[in-house]
Amino acid sequence: MSSHRLPGHPFVAYRNSTLHIENVALDALIADHGTPLFVYSKASMLSALAAYQRGLAGRNVQICYAMKANSTLGVLQVFVQAGCGFDIVSGGELDRVLAAGGDAQKVIFSGVGKTTAEMRQALAAGIGCFNVESEAELAVLSSVAVSAGLCANVSIRVNPNVDPKTHPYISTGLKDNKFGVAHEDALRIYQYAASLEGLRVTGIDCHIGSQITDSTPYLDAMDRVLDLVDAIEASGIALQHIDFGGGLGINYHQDTPPEADMLWQQLLAKVDARGHGGKKLMIEPGRSLVGNAGVCVTEVLYLKPGEHKNFCIIDAAMNDLPRPAMYQAFHTIVPLTANPAREAPTLYDVVGPVCESGDWIGRDRKLSVHAGEYLAVLSAGAYCTSMASNYNTRGRAAEVLVDDADARLIRRRETSQDQMRQEILA
Ligand SMILES: *Cc1c(COP(=O)(O)O)cnc(C)c1O
Secondary structure: OEEEEOOOOEEEEEEEEEEEEOOHHHHHHHHHHHHOOEEEHHHHHHHHHHHHHHHOOOOEEEEEHHHHHHOHHHHHHHHHOOOEEEEEEEHHHHHHHHHHOOOOOEEEEOOOOOOHHHHHHHHOOOOOOOEEOOOOHHHHHHHHHHHHOEEEEEEEEEEEOOOOOOHHHHEOOOOOOOOEEEEHHHHHHHHHHHHOOOOEEEEEOOOOOOOEHHHHHHHHHHHHHHHHHHHHOOOOOOOOOEEOOOEEOOOOOOOOOOOOOHHHHHHHHEEEEOOOOOEEEEOOOOOOHHHHHHHEEEEEEEEEEOOOOEEEEOOOOOOOOOOHHHHHHOEEEEEEOOOOOOOOOOOEEEEEEOOOOOOOOEEEEOOOOOOEEEEEEOOOOOOOHHHHHHHOOOOOOOOEEOOOEEEEEEEEOOHHHHHHHHOOOO
């Protein structure tokens, strides 16, 4: 049996010319589940997690999967079973963690716009820590906690003002974006937090961006955060943990992000050299745990030749795979069946059926395909189904979790009835 692995996707390979995830042939899933279909490799998620676990071995560490990357219950279960905590950004995400069997004490709550209802919900559930992003939020959280007769553990998200050199929409640690508090204000805001009755200051937090493929911004951010740790502790406020966020990139297309274990070796050397190696470490990886664990299988509906462009129209669209429309992101697109005897490939824009010119999935791709055949969009595990919408009244795609040779449906395809359920005829 011939086997051909795809670089950067260790659990996706052609075997006898058919694309497999682990030991499941993707074409075999189409008859049961239809397309577009998201398929995830459990082994890929666990192997990505293992790289962090190796890098942080022997440390007091809590890995909190940033579940906005992919919040499907069956995916959350993989991380619950692996002992992870969760980084949440809404009350809805907390409901999902609990529905998946997650431990509320291992939940940290990030985000600039938590409502008082979400604060009450999270306090009642007994989450581990709130990552607070402004002075105003500190005051509100304190009063919510006091009126509930509880005390909220907080860490403050500081903005280290380093450029992660990623897309501007996923860069979060620069001065002029909405996240965190400015480095120069942090000490004063920590003192304010420590004065509030309903709060217990436990840590410090930062998160500088997403799809970061260079270790330099991380190393710079760690220095900036440790400067603040020193200053805050010198002012008499003890910190128990350092939360260093997420953001590590994956290989979409010729990207070469550092390996999580190598990156953490470098970061820990800094933490140790500056005398903070005894502190608890928290991290919030999202994309790097799930991004390359998923593919989206889609059918070629029509080929439409044009004067300047040829279009390959598929049954997946921007409502299923929003990243190209949102960030001009690149996803590798490959045929489900490799056929080297085919005619020479043609250059296509691969587009979906949604009525928007922005509905493209890949531009200028060389493909040798026919209508009725299938393609796989790679790196579809992160920020795809969790960002999916019903635009054009398209139902959300079905999702399958693969574990070795076992393939399990973890989300049924959404029907029109599902979509209309909350609506009321006037
Ligand atoms: C989105 C987010 C993460 C995860 O980012 P990835 O790039 O997916 O690793 C972590 N922490 C916070 C606060 C976030 O908003």
